Amino acid sequence: MEGAVISTSTPAVELTGITKRFPGVVANRDIAMSVRQGHVHAIVGENGAGKSTLMKILYGMQRPDEGEIRINGNGVHFRSPSDAIAAGIGMVHQHFMLADNLTVLENVVLGSEPRKGGIALDFGSARKKIKEISDTYSLGVDPDVLVEDLGVGARQRVEILKVLYRGARILILDEPTAVLVPQEVDELFGNLRELVREGLTIIFISHKLDEVLSVADAITVIRRGTTVASVNPRDVTARQLAELMVGSELPSPETRESTVTDVVALSVRNLSVHSPGERCVVDGVSFDIRKGEVLGIAGVEGNGQAELVEAIMGMRPADGEIRLGQEDISTWSTLRRREAGIGYIPEDRHRHGLLLEAPLWENRILGHQTRRPNVKGPWIDRAGARRDTQRIVEQYDVRTPGIEVDAAALSGGNQQKLIVGREMSGDPVFLIASHPTRGVDVGAQAAIWDHLRAARAAGLAVLLISADLDELIGLSDTLKVILRGRIVADVDPQNVTPEQLGSAMTGAGEAA
Amino acid sequence: MNSAESTFTDRLLGRVRLSGLLSLAAPVLAVVFAGAVTSIVLLVSGDPPLETLGVMIDYGTQPRSIGLMLNSATTFYLAAIAVAIGFRMNLFNIGVDGQYRLAALIAAAVGGAVVLPGPLHVALIIFVAMLVGAGWASIAALLKVKRGVSEVISTIMLNAIATSLGSWLLNRERLAVQVGNNIGTKPIPESGQVPGMAIIPGTEYKVFGLIILAVVVGVGYHVLLNRTRFGFDLRATGRSESAAVASGVNVKKMVLIAMIMSGAAAGLIGMPQLLGASYTYSLDFPTGLGFTGIAIALLGRNHPVGIAFGALLWAFLGTSSEILQIHEIAPEIVQIMQGTIVLSVIIAYELVHRYQITAEQRRVSRELASGTPPRAEGASV
Incomplete structure (x- = not known):
């Protein structure tokens, strides 16, 4: 790990041997990483790999059981986020923490209001300081507009400004692009480059590999709670990064003998789901799953998989037709769908x-x-x-x-x-298995695969959603790739490699 | 999400269970702490703590006091159960107070207006009370389900409306008649009264006949919650709404039903007093029982037996406070004591729970360090 960053200056953040246990699980184990000052350092890993826990430790929200944190070369022990803020660390949360009915200025000073003569608030100097920060880093934030009038991208810049106002020199951004549309993502990355040019350090958490590769100066990969690699983004491809994230240490989930029958168990036609913001998160998806068939859906997380599953379960309103056997179940309640024989292994x-x-x-x-x-x-x-x-x-x-x-x-x-x-x-007739082996140990994983295979052989139709490409390729009889809510490719699991699948998922390469 | 991350509300409402001896430690800790605080207050006001307690116990254990205590405990118990039904599903029905007052008023008016054979008359009054309580609560339930209005806000406001509506109805032009220098609803004839029972040896004082109703409600509450499908859905929704939705529970329907049931139970609160003592809803009908119910539900951690102990303790303190004035001790000391007990029960459960979490974490750490090699697993925290 040490060799990955060759630098004469002290690293802005250095973590060694960080371990955090919760009852029943180890969330972080022996984490080691080093973040250089003036870098955008990305931390990538699957959901549940332990990224959030690590960031909570770094921001003082959790205390590690073991290990050492060094900020600019000095060992620190954070007891609360205020200790972390005092040490110059700022966190931009995935979900904005802004009061809509206050102005940008009021939101920024909230909790650290500048005083004038004891009681009065010194809005003048705060406004000046906000303008200064905004100009220095080209954030383009106007202190006097109401937050409710701002778009998502602008709100995020207000969040960034808020931590800068409190003197942060190290910024943690937790999945900052999750809520943004592509143009806003580009703008954000422009802002981030501006920030590092001025000597700030950014820790960027994500699982979107193409974004990470385009913005990061260094990447640390976390898998199953521990750091598995530190790489230079110029030396890796999205495929290699995906392999590092998913790992190949696992037993192979081979299923070769086909048990697929001709009887359609579940048929989905033109299924669309709209998010509250009118964005189409699942867009005209159609597929059939036959008895004894496992249909795998591959895709980078957040491309509509969760919404698709919830629509089939009746937990989320959707347009389109869902048939279980002969019956149209589109208008049925979740309970009725379950009673009709839909089993559900949820993602979370x-x-x-x-x-x-x-x-x-x-x-x-x-x-x-x-x-x-x-x-x-x-x-x-x-x-x-x-x-x-x-x-x-x-x-x-x-x-x-x-x-x-x-x-x-x-x-x-x-x-x-x-x-x-x-x-x-x-006796379910159709099973949704959403990330069935996420966050489980290798032994349980093999057992769960065995059970899925046995049920498939007994005629169960399975919809398998997974981020584990080996699992998808190994278990599926049919594979479809989902990207931005649409099925963009059909892949034959017999003849596809994880690399080919990986590039189909990012919409980059040709599907097999 | 594991036991370390159950919310404070979960622990407050007793949805998180403590195991073994720890479940005993919490109430013991609470009583000790409440005793200590009360002693300090007594010392500050210049009264000897131990003697005060002795006086209260002496008076509180006399046969007549026990009768009084059982009667107020009956009412308190019903109030706390009404609150607890909502609590078990994360619904804060603050409106029990308004629900029972309006229910008692209208039930009393109906009871005074009709003449029916004995048991039927009583049943009608109780039915009307439950109906009114449920109806009043359903306003808040509908607002929550249809418009997303927090039931805390709406029930508080409905309390105020119930008060105004009550005084408008309790007028000689509408439901009230002059009784001495008081006004109240037309007294309920004998066929609609429930006679008391002189079951306590050594006194003629009669215990409300409807104490049996409180027992039935308590058993019904336990059976409904723990033995029925409906109760399972209700508890599941309270524990994890997202898991309940995924399992096929219609949460909106559950909110509606739970709130209506809570309101129906609230309708019963005034019945022991109305049918066993007052026979009329007049200006001096007891008020504020809904709020006492909230305190006792917290004290009893929504458990039917726990609530019974809470109601008895509350009633004991209330009854025995009557003697304090004779000994020139401010009876308000009892209210301080009641407040402290609720507060310290909440704090004690929180402390014991935290102790349990750290003990568990230490145990896991020890096992992972010594035995099997540690497995790293994604913990969604």
Whole structure:
């Protein structure tokens, strides 16, 4: 790691051996990285790789269990974000923290108001200072407009100005482009270059590889909680970076014997989802999944996969037609779709898959609260649910002291095995598996793949969404690539390499 | 998201369970702390803490006091259950107060206006009360579901409206009649009254017959929440709305139903007093019980048995405070004590919970350090 940055000056930020554990998981393990002053340093990694935890540690929101943080060569121990701010670190959050009904000036000074003679606020000098900062870094921020009148890009510049106003010399930007349209992204990158030209240091968190390559001076890759590589963006391609992020240490999820039948289990026609801002996040998607078929959807995250899944589950309003077997289910409620035999392994198991503070057997009921063996009429069948939870624990090898423990006490892999077991119960005809092995250990991953293969052989239709290209290629019978909400390519998983798939995902190369 | 990240609200409303001895540690800690604060206040005002407590216990354990205590506890219990139904789903029904007052007023008017055979008359009054409470609560529920209005705001405002509506209705041109130098609804005839029960040895004082209603409501609350599909959906929504949605729960419908049930339960609050003692809703009908209910629901952590203890404790303090004046001790000391208990219960649970988290983290760290090699897993924090 040390050799990656050859510099005579002290690094602006240096992390060594950072480890952070949460009950049941290690979020960060032995993180080591060095950020040079005046650089845009990108940290890339999949969702759940541990980027956010690392940034929270650097910004004083979490304290590491082990390891050392050095800012400009001095060891620091942050107890709160105010310590980090005092050390010259500023954070621009993904979700803006601005009061709409206040002006830019009022938002910027909020919490560190300049005083004049004790009580009065000195707006004059603040306005001057904001103008100065805005001019120095060409941010083009007018202190006297209302924030509610600003567009997203301008709001982000106000956020940046806010941390600069507090004297930050090291800026952390958490997924800053997630909310921006392409032109705004270009503008932001222009601003960032202006900032580093003036000697500021920027830590840029993202999983959008093309953006990272275009703006970063140095890149650190995080996978499964630890730093796996530090690379120079001039020396790598998006494909190589994707491989580093995803890794190839994993057992291969081979599925070669086709079990695909002719019976269509799920058919989707012209499905479109609009976000509140009228943007089309899923745009006219159509596909069929037959019994015994795994349809994989490849794509860089944030290209409409999550919205597509939620539309099929009925959790999000959508236009278009969804048929399960012969029946048009487009207008059905989530519950009715589940009852009709749709299983759902959600992308974020903590948000959508589990009741963390409830025992395992209550989690067994979740999503199946109208079906045997969990209920008898309007009553919960506690004995039945407990018995069946015990069955899942045994069949799916969920490592737990018992079925009365809370779901939060299990490790990610065991939580996921419980979910897989639950969603496979009650004879589903169609299963949505969204990142089924994300954040689980290698052993659980292999087990989950086995279960998916077995269910496929038994005639289950599966929609597989994953960021793990090996998983997609290995498990899928058919592969489609999604980009900006549209299916842009069909790929034959038999003859495609992760490299080819990677370039199809970024819309750069030709699909196989 | 793991136990370390349950929100303060989750812990406040008892959705996070403490395990083993720790669940006992919290209330013990709270009572000790509340005792300490009250002692300090007593010392400052120049009264001996231990003797004051002795006086209160002496008086509070006399048979008549026990009767009084059971009667107020009955009312408190119903109030707290009404609040707890909402709490279990993350709904803050601050409007229990307005709901029960309006319900009692209209139920009393209906009860006084009709004559029916015994049990039927009582059933009608109780039914009307539940209906009015539910109806009043449904306004806030509809506003939340249709327009996204926070139920905290709307129920607080509906309390004020209920007060005004109540005084408009309680007028001789409308529902009220002159009773002595008071005005109230037309008294409920004997067929609509629920006789008290002289069940406490050593006193003629009668306990509300509707204490049985409180027991039934408590059992019903427990069964509904823990044994039915509806209760499961309700608790799931309270624990994680996103997971509930993904599992097929119609959250808007749940909000509507839970709020209406909370309002219906609120309608019962005034019944023991109305049918067992006052027989009329007059200007001196007890007020503010909805807010007492909030405190007791917090104290009992929304658990039906916990709430029973909370209601009894509250009622004991209230009843025994009557003796303090005779000993020239300000009875307000009891309100300080009640406030301190609620506050310290909240703080104690928070402290014990934090202790549990760090203990858990230490245990995990130890196991990872000694046994199996650490696995790095993505923790979405």
